[in-house]
Amino acid sequence: MAGRPPQGAAVSAPRILVVRFAAIGDCVMAAWAATALRRQFPEAFIGWAVQREPVPVLAVPDLVNEVVVFDRRRWKNMSGPAAFREQWAQWMRLRQLNFDVGFDFQGHSKTALALRLSGAKRRISTRATDALARTLNPPAALAGDVTHEVDRAMAAARLISPLETPERPIMPNLDAEVAAFRAEFPGRLITIQTGATESVKRFAPEKWAEVAAGLVAPGTQIVAVGGPGDPEIPHDQVINRVGAYDLRTSMALVAASHLHVAADTGTGHMAAAYGVPVVSVFSKNRPERFRPYTTQGRIIHGGMRADDSDPADVIHAAQELLEETCASSS
Structure with missing residues (x-):
């Protein structure tokens, strides 16, 4: 213009x-x-x-x-x-x-x-x-x-006009990419974002492996995502796609998920924006200010470092969300 x-x-x-x-x-x-x-x-x-x-x-x-x-x-x-x-x-x-x-x-x-x-x-x-x-x-x-x-x-x-808070924001239309991922990963898809920008926000790969082990079930596929340099999850039933996708494609994979699990990082907010249930492992930041903006979310906040949180709490929160999602869709 x-x-x-x-x-x-x-x-x-x-x-x-x-x-x-x-x-x-x-x-x-x-x-x-x-x-x-x-x-x-x-x-x-x-x-x-x-x-x-x-x-x-x-x-x-x-x-x-x-x-x-x-x-x-x-x-x-x-x-x-x-x-x-x-x-x-x-x-x-x-x-x-x-x-x-x-x-x-x-x-x-x-x-x-x-x-x-x-x-x-x-x-x-x-x-x-x-x-x-x-x-x-x-x-x-x-x-x-x-x-x-x-x-x-x-x-x-609202200082310029009375406004209603939308349920979700306008986001890129990823319908074709989401359909492709759901065809590639049929059944229940759980994605785990393994990285975060700051060390205090990172959940150790071994702890992510514990989470994955607790969520493995028939008909469920667990896919690890992340940017270049983020760790893979050391578990033989996790499909590691860390570093494999650009931002738009990663966003589509999150949008295709039935549940997303992450530290306090951008993919949690993407999940909320696309209506995907999300479990967030927080650290130094205040969840009441920065949590994903959704009613389909759970916050795990064990201390000032993500690693202060217990994988068992993450598993429990994830299972609760999955049960609630199944109940609401039945």
């Missing part, structure tokens, strides 16, 4: 900016508010400023009209003024889009700067994690219980 749009967007078609750079799971949580805005304003232009990694999660035409990528990982590896020129071009792209309102759902100085330089006529920030962010965009006063990230973003979005 070239050029600067005309001034004065209609109330029924506001130009809305979402700023949430990372991480993947946090972008999924922000998608609930973006979905509510899209449903309230079907003709709105919605732009999203984001780092490159989460793009496959939110580059959905039904949700976002334009994704403006802030490729911070690439820029950190560049020398001289080239990185600044590229970043400046993205800031100016935001400005060209002439937003009526912009939301910063992250509140870091980097996202605050993007929102401020966008020139949005109204700027709404859900928090400020540093002094610069607080100066650029003072956090808005939000009503209601805003403990969870989804509820906080929804409270911010």
Whole structure:
């Protein structure tokens, strides 16, 4: 889309900016508010400023009209003024889009700067994690219980219009990929995400093997997933696909599952977004703020490290969810 749009967007078609750079799971949580805005304003232009990694999660035409990528990982590896020129071009792209309102759902100085330089006529920030962010965009006063990230973003979005929290956000349509995985793994499919970004969030492979052993049953297939460098599960009845798929394909495998099990990481939020029951093993982060946003979820929180949790508790929570799912579908 070239050029600067005309001034004065209609109330029924506001130009809305979402700023949430990372991480993947946090972008999924922000998608609930973006979905509510899209449903309230079907003709709105919605732009999203984001780092490159989460793009496959939110580059959905039904949700976002334009994704403006802030490729911070690439820029950190560049020398001289080239990185600044590229970043400046993205800031100016935001400005060209002439937003009526912009939301910063992250509140870091980097996202605050993007929102401020966008020139949005109204700027709404859900928090400020540093002094610069607080100066650029003072956090808005939000009503209601805003403990969870989804509820906080929804409270911010309600500052421009009464909105209902959607049951699930708009996500990429993966029907074909899901059907292919269900054909490949017939019966009950349980996926286990083995990795996490931080060491304190990682559940040891041996503990995942205990979980898998407790969930093995006739007609059940257990598939381990993860990114490059994540560990495989050392169990002979686990199908290890760790590192085998890109983000979109991994997301499809999670969406095809009857149950997903993970540490506090992005795939748990993907499962919630696709309506897949999920067991999450938490560590240092507060579950009440970061848990997958679903009624079909269980949280295991044994301490400040994921490894403080007992595999037996994970197995019990998983079995409970599977029983509930079977009961509700019968």
